[in-house]
Amino acid sequence: MEHVLPSENKRQIIEALIFASDEPLTVKQIQVIMGSSEYTGIRFRVKEEEVLETITSLNEEYSQTNRPYRIVHIAGGYQFATQPEFAEWLGRMIKEKAKRKLSQSVLESLSVVAYKQPVTKSEVEAIRGVNADYAIQKLLERGLITIVGRAATPGRPLLYGTTQDFLKHFGINDLSDLPKPREIEEIMAEQTSDMEREVLKRMGKTPEEIEEQLGLTVVNESGELKELPTTTDEGGAESEQ
Numbered sequence: 049m050e051h052v053l054p055s056e057n058k059r060q061i062i063e064a065l066i067f068a069s070d071e072p073l074t075v076k077q078i079q080v081i082m083g084s085s086e087y088t089g090i091r092f093r094v095k096e097e098e099v100l101e102t103i104t105s106l107n108e109e110y111s112q113t114n115r116p117y118r119i120v121h122i123a124g125g126y127q128f129a130t131q132p133e134f135a136e137w138l139g140r141m142i143k144e145k146a147k148r149k150l151s152q153s154v155l156e157s158l159s160v161v162a163y164k165q166p167v168t169k170s171e172v173e174a175i176r177g178v179n180a181d182y183a184i185q186k187l188l189e190r191g192l193i194t195i196v197g198r199a200a201t202p203g204r205p206l207l208y209g210t211t212q213d214f215l216k217h218f219g220i221n222d223l224s225d226l227p228k229p230r231e232i233e234e235i236m237a238e239q240t241s242d243m244e245r246e247v248l249k250r251m252g253k254t255p256e257e258i259e260e261q262l263g264l265t266v267v268n269e270s271g272e273l274k275e276l277p278t279t280t281d282e283g284g285a286e287s288e289q
Contacts, residue, residue: 058094062102070185071206072125072195075099123195123206142189150190157183158192162214162226166196166207184208192217219257 065081066073075096082092103126107118120129130138150158157180160172172180187193187208196209210223220226 058092058098059102059105061092062094062099063106066103066119066126067128069127070181072123072127074125074204077125124198124204142191150186153178154183154186158187158210158214161187161193161208162210162223165209166199167209168199168201168205168207170205172208 061082062078065078078099079094079096082094084091103119109115110118116134117128117130119126122129156176157172160175161167164171164175169180169184172184184193188195191211191213193208193214194211195206197207198204199207215222
């Protein structure tokens with residue numbers, strides 16, 4: 049049974065859906081979610097123009113109240129994004145996060161994207177056999193992967209590919225310079241907690257280059273490399289899964 053949804057409730061629901069989604073939500077997806085009766089048995093029909101008008105209204109409110117974010121149209125859907133004038137501050141935050149090493153599970157997801165791109169999250173999960181939500185989010189935050197489009201399959205899932213920062217991070221010119229899949233498998237088979245360092249070593253990097261690239265050393269006044277402690281989360285270590 050379909051019900052009429054009060055305007056304010058409709059506005060709050062649309063805002064909540066876009067806010068909570070880790071991917072851009074299309075108008076169609078919002079309509080499907082609000083029209084589903086799977087959980088409560090209650091459906092609310094919302095027209096496309098109502099969704100678009102709500103997004104416009106929300107952005108007007110954010111502007112009037114000087115909020116640092118807006119709802120933007122990206123990759124065919126809608127997602128929250130911060131205003132350009134805050135880019136420097138976000139860049140500082142991202143740079144701090146970038147000092148942390150990638151966990152093995154995140155690196156495995158990155159390897160799948162690198163060799164299979166463009167690839168969807170579900171394809172990454174099918175290959176790895178585990179949920180990839182966390183890994184994809186971390187890789188997006190680090191700027192190592194980006195959304196490159198949508199797949200021509202039911203639901204139009206997002207497609208991911210590597211970025212220029214990915215090439216810079218691993219010190220390679222283009223994807224043809226990537227290690228062969230067999231080399232990656234050998235690295236993973238070693239079950240080392242320092243997989244990122246090993247990948248760089250197999251690419252022919254010197255110990256000094258590896259340390260500099262990982263951001264773990266500085267050069268002291270004598271010209272000697274001095275190791276720095278890595279950035280950690282609560283509990284003493286980053287808990288990427």
